[in-house]
Amino acid sequence: MTDLLALMAGLAQLSVIAVGGGSAVLGDMHRLIVDEHGWMDDAGFARSYALAQASPGPNVLVVGVFGWHIAGPVGLLGATLAMCVPSGLLALGFAGMRARLVGARWLKRVERGMVPVALGLVTASALLLGETALATWGNLPLVAMAITAATAGFVFLSRRSPLWMLGGGAVLGVLLLG
Amino acid sequence: MRPTAKNLFTAYFQVGISSFGGANAWARRMLVEKRGWLTDGEFAERLGLGQVLPGPNAMNTAIIIGHGFCGVRGAAAAVGGLFAGPLLILTALCLIHDRFGHLGVVRGALAGVASAAAGMMLGTAFKMVSGVRPSAAMVLVGLAALGLALWRVPLPWIILALAPLGVLAAYREVK
Numbered sequence: 332m333t334d335l336l337a338l339m340a341g342l343a344q345l346s347v348i349a350v351g352g353g354s355a356v357l358g359d360m361h362r363l364i365v366d367e368h369g370w371m372d373d374a375g376f377a378r379s380y381a382l383a384q385a386s387p388g389p390n391v392l393v394v395g396v397f398g399w400h401i402a403g404p405v406g407l408l409g410a411t412l413a414m415c416v417p418s419g420l421l422a423l424g425f426a427g428m429r430a431r432l433v434g435a436r437w438l439k440r441v442e443r444g445m446v447p448v449a450l451g452l453v454t455a456s457a458l459l460l461g462e463t464a465l466a467t468w469g470n471l472p473l474v475a476m477a478i479t480a481a482t483a484g485f486v487f488l489s490r491r492s493p494l495w496m497l498g499g500g501a502v503l504g505v506l507l508l509g
Numbered sequence: 510m511r512p513t514a515k516n517l518f519t520a521y522f523q524v525g526i527s528s529f530g531g532a533n534a535w536a537r538r539m540l541v542e543k544r545g546w547l548t549d550g551e552f553a554e555r556l557g558l559g560q561v562l563p564g565p566n567a568m569n570t571a572i573i574i575g576h577g578f579c580g581v582r583g584a585a586a587a588v589g590g591l592f593a594g595p596l597l598i599l600t601a602l603c604l605i606h607d608r609f610g611h612l613g614v615v616r617g618a619l620a621g622v623a624s625a626a627a628g629m630m631l632g633t634a635f636k637m638v639s640g641v642r643p644s645a646a647m648v649l650v651g652l653a654a655l656g657l658a659l660w661r662v663p664l665p666w667i668i669l670a671l672a673p674l675g676v677l678a679a680y681r682e683v684k
Contacts, residue, residue: 429576439683445675475620483629508621
């Protein structure tokens, strides 16, 4: 129980400084969970991340897996709330302010100005995620790159559900690595 | 068409349970392509705000979009819908992983999903760029953000440095 409270306190602090999203503070989470408290080792940390990737939902749910490791279902829920509630209240406050300013030209400019920053960051996260995934493929990095490139092309060119490609990737993974 | 809080919950619930590899790509697909509630540009603006605010950006974006349509109720509906399904599924996955996580089949499938998920994010980014049709100045700011992030510059610094440039680039576009 004290472990869960310590995890929640640490995550709540990260929540309000996590500019760029949950994955932006993954390094700080590693420091908190592996280095400071020793709740899991490096490999456990990486496996937790992969497990969260295999579940649908926002990427931030990785903190739920950390919570699970420490305190089961209560930990999963507690860690997710600790990571989401503080910044969520901030975002809600911002959304309320935005509603009162709607139509203001300077706000339009600020919003439009964030678009290229957002697109650059999304592209970078995709490439970094692809690089992380390479490590799990052992001596078959070219297969991993081909799956990433093929999925990117599929999503860009078609309106069909990306689930086809995610499922295909899983099947290839099972056949080649399983 | 303006969605109700109930519409938002339903749409975001579907986003939640299908959003393998991160929710932003799926939220865009649902709100822009399927429901037509937002244009590519409007979605990108809200996503941009969601990323500049601290905290999980898919959640921030859901709060801003939900609040924009239906106030606090809309924000709560969008976030509730987004998280409800995934929390249950993740609980089940953790249970399964505790028992079978050591098997090669499980590890192989996880590797395959991870690589495809990266491609999905990449394809979505391309789609949004072509939907937004950025000016040359915008493209430069975007490439700078990409380069700095790949170079592992901490995100708060990237945003501090590039947000003003982005606004400057937008200055001439928004009359």
